[in-house]
Amino acid sequence: MAKKQVFSESEYRRRVRETQERMDHQGMELLLVMDPANMNYLTGYDGWSFYVHQGVIVSLTDEYPLWFGREQDSNGARLTSWLPESHLHGYPDKYVQSRYIHTMQYVAGLLRDKGLGNKTLGLEMDGYWFNAKMFVELDEQLPNATLMDATNLVNWVKTVKSPPEIEYMRQASRICNNVMQTAVENIEVGVWEKDVAAKVVAAQIAGTDEYGGDAPAIFPIMPSAERTSSAHLTFDPDRRYQSGDVVLLELAGARYHYHAPLSRTVFLGRPPEDLQKVAEVVVKGLNDTLSYIKPGVTAEEVEERWRSNLKGTGVEKPSRVGYSYGLNFVPDWGEHTVSLRPGDKTVLQPGMTIHFMPGIWLDKYGFENSEPFLVTEQGCEKFIDYPQQLFVK
Amino acid sequence: MAKKQVFSESEYRRRVRETQERMDHQGMELLLVMDPANMNYLTGYDGWSFYVHQGVIVSLTDEYPLWFGREQDSNGARLTSWLPESHLHGYPDKYVQSRYIHTMQYVAGLLRDKGLGNKTLGLEMDGYWFNAKMFVELDEQLPNATLMDATNLVNWVKTVKSPPEIEYMRQASRICNNVMQTAVENIEVGVWEKDVAAKVVAAQIAGTDEYGGDAPAIFPIMPSAERTSSAHLTFDPDRRYQSGDVVLLELAGARYHYHAPLSRTVFLGRPPEDLQKVAEVVVKGLNDTLSYIKPGVTAEEVEERWRSNLKGTGVEKPSRVGYSYGLNFVPDWGEHTVSLRPGDKTVLQPGMTIHFMPGIWLDKYGFENSEPFLVTEQGCEKFIDYPQQLFVK
Numbered sequence: 027m028a029k030k031q032v033f034s035e036s037e038y039r040r041r042v043r044e045t046q047e048r049m050d051h052q053g054m055e056l057l058l059v060m061d062p063a064n065m066n067y068l069t070g071y072d073g074w075s076f077y078v079h080q081g082v083i084v085s086l087t088d089e090y091p092l093w094f095g096r097e098q099d100s101n102g103a104r105l106t107s108w109l110p111e112s113h114l115h116g117y118p119d120k121y122v123q124s125r126y127i128h129t130m131q132y133v134a135g136l137l138r139d140k141g142l143g144n145k146t147l148g149l150e151m152d153g154y155w156f157n158a159k160m161f162v163e164l165d166e167q168l169p170n171a172t173l174m175d176a177t178n179l180v181n182w183v184k185t186v187k188s189p190p191e192i193e194y195m196r197q198a199s200r201i202c203n204n205v206m207q208t209a210v211e212n213i214e215v216g217v218w219e220k221d222v223a224a225k226v227v228a229a230q231i232a233g234t235d236e237y238g239g240d241a242p243a244i245f246p247i248m249p250s251a252e253r254t255s256s257a258h259l260t261f262d263p264d265r266r267y268q269s270g271d272v273v274l275l276e277l278a279g280a281r282y283h284y285h286a287p288l289s290r291t292v293f294l295g296r297p298p299e300d301l302q303k304v305a306e307v308v309v310k311g312l313n314d315t316l317s318y319i320k321p322g323v324t325a326e327e328v329e330e331r332w333r334s335n336l337k338g339t340g341v342e343k344p345s346r347v348g349y350s351y352g353l354n355f356v357p358d359w360g361e362h363t364v365s366l367r368p369g370d371k372t373v374l375q376p377g378m379t380i381h382f383m384p385g386i387w388l389d390k391y392g393f394e395n396s397e398p399f400l401v402t403e404q405g406c407e408k409f410i411d412y413p414q415q416l417f418v419k
Numbered sequence: 420m421a422k423k424q425v426f427s428e429s430e431y432r433r434r435v436r437e438t439q440e441r442m443d444h445q446g447m448e449l450l451l452v453m454d455p456a457n458m459n460y461l462t463g464y465d466g467w468s469f470y471v472h473q474g475v476i477v478s479l480t481d482e483y484p485l486w487f488g489r490e491q492d493s494n495g496a497r498l499t500s501w502l503p504e505s506h507l508h509g510y511p512d513k514y515v516q517s518r519y520i521h522t523m524q525y526v527a528g529l530l531r532d533k534g535l536g537n538k539t540l541g542l543e544m545d546g547y548w549f550n551a552k553m554f555v556e557l558d559e560q561l562p563n564a565t566l567m568d569a570t571n572l573v574n575w576v577k578t579v580k581s582p583p584e585i586e587y588m589r590q591a592s593r594i595c596n597n598v599m600q601t602a603v604e605n606i607e608v609g610v611w612e613k614d615v616a617a618k619v620v621a622a623q624i625a626g627t628d629e630y631g632g633d634a635p636a637i638f639p640i641m642p643s644a645e646r647t648s649s650a651h652l653t654f655d656p657d658r659r660y661q662s663g664d665v666v667l668l669e670l671a672g673a674r675y676h677y678h679a680p681l682s683r684t685v686f687l688g689r690p691p692e693d694l695q696k697v698a699e700v701v702v703k704g705l706n707d708t709l710s711y712i713k714p715g716v717t718a719e720e721v722e723e724r725w726r727s728n729l730k731g732t733g734v735e736k737p738s739r740v741g742y743s744y745g746l747n748f749v750p751d752w753g754e755h756t757v758s759l760r761p762g763d764k765t766v767l768q769p770g771m772t773i774h775f776m777p778g779i780w781l782d783k784y785g786f787e788n789s790e791p792f793l794v795t796e797q798g799c800e801k802f803i804d805y806p807q808q809l810f811v812k
Contacts, residue, residue, distance in 0.1 A: 074637055077750040098738055099650055230617075237656060259498070356750060357749060
C-alpha cells in the first residue's frame with residue numbers, strides 16, 4: 027500500500043529516541059501509549075478508531091514502536107504509519123466492547139509472546155485513554171511486570187517542537203486567522219447562532235486555497251449573552267444574536283492535528299463600560315507579558331508578570347492563564363505539561379508553543395483575548411496577527 | 420440565572436429513578452458518573468469542559484445527583500442542568516491537571532463530608548472517562564468504601580428511549596438526511612476532498628431551517644480510494660477526487676447530542692463488477708434483516724439472519740453489524756450495550772435505537788450502506804429514508 031506520511035522517517039525516529047531517553051532515565055523498559063495523539067506523534071497512525079482500545083508499545087530495545095488495534099483498522103496503520111508490517115498487530119472483533127474478554131488480555135499476551143512480560147512497564151495512568159479496567163486487567167495479566175506511572179511522558183517530549191512541526195503550526199495559524207475572521211464578520215443581530223457556527227466549522231476544514239484543515243480537538247466555543255458567564259459553553263442551536271449580546275469566541279485552526287487556538291470577544295451594540303475597561307486591562311497586560319517572555323524564564327514567572335498588570339485594576343483572574351499546546355486529538359488541544367500558573371517551575375525553552383489565554387468571566391458575561399506564541403531563541407513570537415480588542419458591531 | 424433545559428424535569432427524574440433501580444438491584448449505594456454523555460443524560464449539564472475531571476454522583480437516598488466540576492464551569496451547570504444550587508460543587512483551579520493534587524481527593528472529601536465515605540460505590544471502570552489514576556486515588560482516599568464495577572450501568576438505562584428522546588432523534592435524522600445529500604451531491608472528480616468535508620460539517624451544524632444541529636460524537640468518516648480499505652480513516656486534506664475513486668461516507672446528524680448516523684458509498688466513474696455485486700448483496704440482506712426485526716428477537720438472532728443472507732454470495736462480514744446508539748459525546752455515538760453479533764443475548768424491546776451497519780472492507784476498497792432504526796411495538800422503523808444503493812457519478 028502507498029503510505030502517506032506527514033513527517034519524514036527521521037522525524038519519527040527522533041521522537042522515539044527522545045521517548046526512550048526519558049523512559050531510560052526513569053528506569054522504564056516499556057511504555058504503553060494509549061493516547062491517540064501520542065500514538066500519532068510516535069508512529070503517524072491517524073484514524074477515528076480511538077473509540078475502541080488501541081495503542082503502541084515503545085521498548086528500549088526496539089527502534090520501532092509496536093502498534094495494536096482492531097483488525098479492521100490495521101490497514102489504516104499500514105497506510106498512515108511508518109511502522110513495518112512486523113510491528114502491526116490487529117486483534118479480532120470479539121474484543122470490541124465485550125463483556126467477556128478484554129483487550130488488555132490481548133496486549134498482555136502480546137507482551138508475553140515477545141518475552142516482555144517481566145519488564146518495567148510505564149502506563150499513562152492519568153491520561154484520557156488508559157481507563158481503570160485496563161489497569162486492573164494488566165495488573166492481573168502481568169504478575170511479573172513492574173507497573174509504573176508514565177503520565178504525560180510523551181507529552182513532555184511533544185512540548186518542544188521541531189522545525190517541521192512548527193511549519194504545520196504556522197499553517198494551522200493561517201487557517202485560524204480565516205476562522206476567526208469568519209466568525210467576527212458573520213456575527214450580527216438577527217443572525218442564527220447556528221449559521222455562524224456552521225460557517226466557522228466549514229472554515230476550519232476548508233483551510234486555505236493551498237491546503238485543507240482538520241477538526242480541532244475542541245469544538246468551537248462560542249457562547250453568547252448570559253452563557254458567556256461560564257467557561258466552555260458553545261452556541262445555542264435555537265437562538266439568534268440580539269442587541270446587547272457579548273459573544274466569546276474560542277476557536278482554532280488545525281493542520282494534521284497541529285493546532286492554532288485563538289480567543290476574541292464581540293459585542294453587539296453599545297458595550298457596558300466595565301467590559302470596555304476589562305478589555306483594555308487584558309490587552310495591555312497581555313502585551314506586557316509577551317514582551318517579558320524569553321528562554322530561561324519560568325512558567326510561574328510569566329503568570330506573576332501577568333498578575334502584576336492587574337494590580338489596582340479591579341480585574342481578577344484566579345485560574346491559570348495559559349498552557350502548552352500542539353499536536354492533539356479530542357477532547358483537548360492542551361498538552362498537560364506547562365501551565366502558566368503559580369508553582370509551575372518549567373523553564374521556557376525555544377520550540378515550546380504556548381496559548382496565553384487570559385479569559386475573564388464576570389458575573390454576567392466574560393471577556394477573552396488570547397495569543398498563541400512560540401518561544402524563540404531571543405524571546406517569543408506570536409503565531410497569529412489578529413487585532414487585539416473588543417470587537418464592537 | 421435563566422436555565423435552558425432540553426427536557427422536562429419529570430424526564431430527568433425518570434432517568435435518575437431508573438438508574439437508582441439498577442443500582443439497587445446490583446447492591447450499589449452510590450454511583451460515580453464521569454462520562455459526559457451520562458452526566459448530560461442525568462442532569463442536562465452540557466459544556467465542552469470534560470477535558471478536565473468532572474462528574475455527577477447518584478445516591479440511592481437523594482432525588483438529585485450531585486454535580487462536581489471546575490469552578491469556572493459551575494455557571495454552566497447553573498444554566499444547563501436541572502439541579503438545585505445545593506447540589507453544585509465547583510473545585511478550585513489548583514486541581515486542574517496538577518502534578519501535586521488530584522481531583523479524586525476532592526471527590527473523596529466531598530463524599531466523606533456528606534457521610535458517604537463508607538458506602539458501596541459504583542465506578543465506570545471500563546468507560547472512557549474514569550482513568551487508572553482516578554481509581555487508584557479513590558481506592559486510597561476511601562478505605563471504608565466498597566468499590567464496584569458499574570461499567571455501562573447508565574448506558575443500559577439510556578438504551579431504551581422515551582418519546583421526547585425519540586423526537587430529538589427524528590430531528591437529528593432530518594439533519595442527517597441533509598448532511599448525506601450534501602456529500603453525495605458535492606463529490607465530483609476534480610473537487611477537493613476538504614471542500615466537500617467543509618460543506619458536510621457546515622450542514623451538520625446548520626441543521627434545518629427550523630433548528631440547529633450539534634457536532635456529532637464522531638467526525639465525518641469519508642475516505643476515498645485506497646483509504647477505503649480501512650475503517651475509520653477520513654478525507655485527505657490535500658487531495659482532489661479522481662475518476663475511479665470509491666468514497667465511503669459514514670456521517671451523522673445530531674440534535675442536543677442525540678444522533679442519527681448513516682453510511683452510504685459513492686463511486687466516481689465506472690464501478691468494478693465485484694463492488695456492484697457487494698452492493699446488491701448488502702442492500703438485499705439489509706432489508707431482509709430489517710423485515711425480521713421486532714420486539715422479542717435477540718441481538719444475536721438479528722446478526723444470524725443477516726449472515727444467512729450472505730451464504731453463497733462470497734461476501735463476508737466478520738465484525739459486528741450494528742450497535743445501539745443515541746445520546747453521546749466524543750469519541751463515540753455508540754452506547755456500548757447492544758451489539759448485533761454472535762453471543763449478544765439482548766432481547767430487543769420498543770424504544771431501542773440501533774445502527775445496522777454492514778460495512779464491508781475488501782482488499783482494495785470498501786462498501787457501506789447502513790440504516791439507523793427504532794424498535795417499535797410491531798417491528799422496526801427506519802429513521803431515515805435515503806436511497807439504498809451504490810451512488811455512481
